[in-house]
Amino acid sequence: MIALDDTDRALLRALAQDATQSAGALGRRLGLSQPAAWRRVRRLEQAGILAGRRIVVDRAALGFGVTVFLGIKLATKGRVSLEDFERAAMAIPEVQIVQHVLGMFDYRLRVVARDIGDFERVLRRRIMTLPGIGQVEANVLLTEERLPGPI
Structure with missing residues (x-):
């Protein structure tokens, strides 16, 4: 298990609201550069914390x-x-x-x-x-x- 900081937690909250956001949009929202946001998302995926992205269907x-x-x-x-x-x-x-x-x-x-x-x-x-x-x-x-x- 990897240690999560406040930025990782904010990133998870942002992705939970809209998993289709680009790394650039996430970076702007969190005060990170696009490459830094992308690296963090990638690190969370590789650690198994982000296990996939889903759409919510209105049943x-x-x-x-x-x-x-x-x-x-x-x-x-x-x-x-x-x-x-x-x-x-x-x-x-x-x-x-x-x-x-x-x-x-x-x-x-x-x-x-x-x-x-x-x-x-x-x-x-x-x-x-x-x-x-x-x-x-x-x-x-x-x-x-x-x-x-x-x-």
Whole structure:
């Protein structure tokens, strides 16, 4: 792990707001030259701190108005491998995130759907047929106040 200074942290915050900024724009924003900003970004990439750049897609604008978080407890942990469950869950296009967690549930899934009827179809036809599925608890997302960014 590399030591981060205040400029590195400011650089991470700036990239979290807009990862498409050029090194020149980042430099102007942070009081650095373009080559210095580029070197810092490159150093953060090489250290694995910047692991990629993503675009944020407005799911509602694409017609996916419902997001549901599912807590899933496997029924038969010994008979079904975790990898089989994960592979099958990740193959469902509506499942955006598969997280193996500790606590009340074994997995947490983020599922998008066009509407509640569409979610019910995904739940019945795809999720409830996953290998080893046991208890399922659904929480419908009402609002999302903050998107994740750097720590």
